[in-house]
Amino acid sequence: MTIFELSDLTVNLSVEGGQLGLTDAVSLSVAAGEILCVVGESGSGKSVTMMAALRLMEFTSPIDLLGSARLGEHELLRLSQRQMSRIRGRRVGVVFQEAQDALNPTKTVAHQLAEAYALSHDMRSVRGRRDSRRGDGLSAAVGLLRDVGLDERVLPLYPHQLSGGMQQRVMIAMALIGEPDLLVADEPTTALDVTVQAEILKLIRRLQRDRGIACVLVTHDMGVASVIADRIAVIYAGQVLEVGPREVMLRAPQHAYTKALLECVPRPNTRLVGRMRTIPGQTPQPGKMPKGDRFAPRNALATERDLTEPPPMVWSPDRTHMVRAWAPVTHWTDEAVNRLTGYTADGGNTPVDAAARREPVVELKGVNKTYGVTRQKDYHSIHEHGVPTQGRLASAHRAVQDLTLTIHRGEFFGIVGETGSGKTTLGKLIVDLERADPGSLLSVAGHDLSHRRGLAAERELRREVQMIFQNPSGSLDPRRTIGESIAEPIRALTELNRAAIQKRVRKLLDDVGLPRDAEKRYPSELSGGQRQRVVIARAVAPQPSVIVADEPTSALDVSVQGQVMNLLLDLQREFDLTYIFITHNLSLVTSVADRIGVMLRGELVEVLDPTAASAPPRHEYTRALMAANPDPFAPSVANASAFHAAE
Known part of the structure; x- marks a missing residue:
């Protein structure tokens, strides 16, 4: 039975002088007990479609809605916001992309769950005694916490006292507390560790199956869709380009955009030969849509008809799914895929043996970093795999433990591990943003970091060692132009x-693939991928010998991720850089790194050589x-079956 259905949903943004089309006649449906994954790059219209259909965009943007959005017997576009407020939370649960931003930092988990229960059950008071069902709300909250793998110990805690994975679990519990018919999850695993991501996806699948609800999961990651979806819908530039069962979409995609998205996903345990696959060009901006197939300007296989006439949505030749194309591709040759993704075998990264013959540039011996915990009278905390603590504490946390490592000049050294494993702390030690414990020996680019130095030595170290931080928006001053x-x-x-200086700035803009006019623009005027390129240019600007890159691609689309990785490899060859x-x-770094260090609870537990196929992880x-790591290239049925068997 169909629970949620969009028919020709068009979203127009009202601007001075007219309207901009954000989506164009989107038609989708999801049935009870089914998961529909809506996939596409950032800016493709995925989130806009779902948030507009649920009438949430109206709070932030002047929009007009055309078409139909039905939830059961309700036509959502005809309801008032007062009526919609009764639908949301009761009939529809929403899990937003950033749990930390969606949760109220001033209220405990208990209060927020009780508030969600009160709103979804039309209770008049959350704190007072005017409604006898308040106890029911607490019982429901505890039951849901157990369903999502938590328990009542988190109730008195605030969001900042929970890990990212636990915050996401609390968000899922809040979305389900009204026992909705439809769950909408917008990028619920973006920037989470792969192990936490796998747990969250299994949780969503189990809860959705147990409760028989319909689920729409919005994601830019085909790997995520490959393990959780029943059906996949691919959206680009505000249009649905292809939609069908998971196995068909992974095994036999017939639109060039779907195929390109799949090919851009790094394959686990596969060494990169040449450049990473990408999708050339950028998603068109509203008001600047191409005349024909909206993907045609980025499609090296496009015909003249694709460029001039918009194709209709039709059944694929084998009648398995729907595709928007004049001539669906039923067989993909290697040459066609290479042209589509701009792939070339040239430009491989530096061979391991060449790097190994060079001198050490980073030497760490017995490095430790300990953080103390301030004494507090009533200290509460809880961790993903631990237990809550309460009372007076004077303990210490060793973020890095007795770590010994040598990295050679010109080497691409990857460091992997879950959140809390000590990866970022190690990176900060190498760039001297953190001081190691006494007794640690650190030498970076010829500088001894074991002892404090004067300002001149600090300045020289900063010229030799730079860092690329995870969040490009937080790394750039919003008041300064890109050139500045x-x-x-x-x-x-x-x-x-x-x-x-101006000459070098302009050359760097060329090196990182940004237009010259970006020099006078501000960070807010650039896309996420463009801001990351600016941060890379800024790190390379003083011509360092070592760059520490901390999760520079964690929140990027797979196509932009490939562009950024190719850029890093190009700059490494041009400037003889050493990357940490x-x-x-792990799938991404296996493709490009010369060696990989695996960290667990502050220890370096293993160093891998991804070029040695005969040396599997120990x-x-x-x-x-x-x-x-989800793998859309694994046999899709076996891939999903293994995922579900692990629930």
């Missing part, structure tokens, strides 16, 4: 004059990380 941001480290760390690449994505934790 890139010029800042050059001005501070070199002796170049103004003309030479911190990530939780440590159980490394094997678990590899198993948690």
Whole structure:
């Protein structure tokens, strides 16, 4: 039975002088007990479609809605916001992308769950005694917490006292507390560790199956869709391009965009030969849509008709699914796929043996980093795999434990592990943003970091060692233009004059693939991928020898991820850079790294050589990380079956 159905849903944004089309005649449906994954790049219209259909966009943007959005017997586009407020939370539960931003930092988990229960059951008071069902709300909250793998110990805690995975579990519990017919999850696993991501996906699948509800999961990751979806819908530039059963969409996609998205996913345990696959070009902006197939300008296989005439949505030749194309592709040759994704075998990364012959550039011996815990009278905390603590504490946390490692000049060294494993702390020690414990020996680019130094030595170290942080938006001053941001480290760390600085800034813009006019623009005017390129240019600007990159691709689309990785590899070859690449994505780093260090609870438990196929991972934790990476190229039925069997 169909629970939720969109028919020709069009979302127009009202602007001065007219309207901009955000989506165009989107038609989708999801049945009870079914999971529909809506897939596409950032800016493709995935979230806009779902948030507009649930009437949430109206709170932030002046929009007009055309078409139909039906939830059971309700036509959502004809309801008032007062009526919609009774639908949301009762008939529809929503899990937003950033749990930390969606949860109220000033209220405990208990209060927020009780509030959600009160709103979904039309209770007049959350705190008072005017409604006898308040106790029912607490019981329901405890039951849901157990369903999502938590218990009542988290009730008195605040969101900041929970891990990212636990915050997401609380969000799921809040979305389900009204016993909805439909669950909408918008990028619920973005930037989570692969192991936590796997747990959240299994949780959503189990709860959805147990409760028989319909689920729409919005994601940019085909790997995620490959393990959880019953059906997959691919959206691009506000249009549905292809929709059908999971096995068909993974095994035999017939639209070029669907195929390109799949090919851009790094394959587990597969070494990169040449450049990473990407989708050339960018998603068109509203108001600047192509005349024909909206993907045609980025499609190297497009025909003249694709470029000039918009194709209809038709059945595929084998009648298995729907595709928007004049000539669906029923057989993909290697040559066609290579053209589509801009793949070339040239430009491979530096061979391991070449890097190994060079001198050490980073040497760590017996490195430790300990953080103390301040004494508090009533301290509460809880961790993903631990137990709550309460009372007076004076303990210490060793983020890095007795770590010994040598990295050679020109090497691409990956560091993987879950959140809390010590990866970022190690990176900060290497760039001297954190001080190691006494007795640790650190040498980076010829600088001894074991002892404090003067300002001149600090300045020289900053010129030699730079860091790319995880969040590009937080790394750039919103009040400075892109040119000013890139010029800042050059001005501070070199002796170049103004003309030479401007010349280097413009060359760096060319090197990272940004247009010259970006020099005068501000960070808010760029996409996420473009901001990441700016951060990379800024790190390369003083011409360092070592760059520590902390999760630089964790929240990027797979196509943009490939572009950023190709850029890093190009810059490595041009400037003879040494990379220390911190990530939780083992599939990605296996493709490009010369060696990979695996960290667990502050210890370096294993160093892998991804080029040696005869040397499989020895440590159980490394094997678990590899198993948690979703693989859309595995036999799809077996892939999903293994995922569901692990629930």
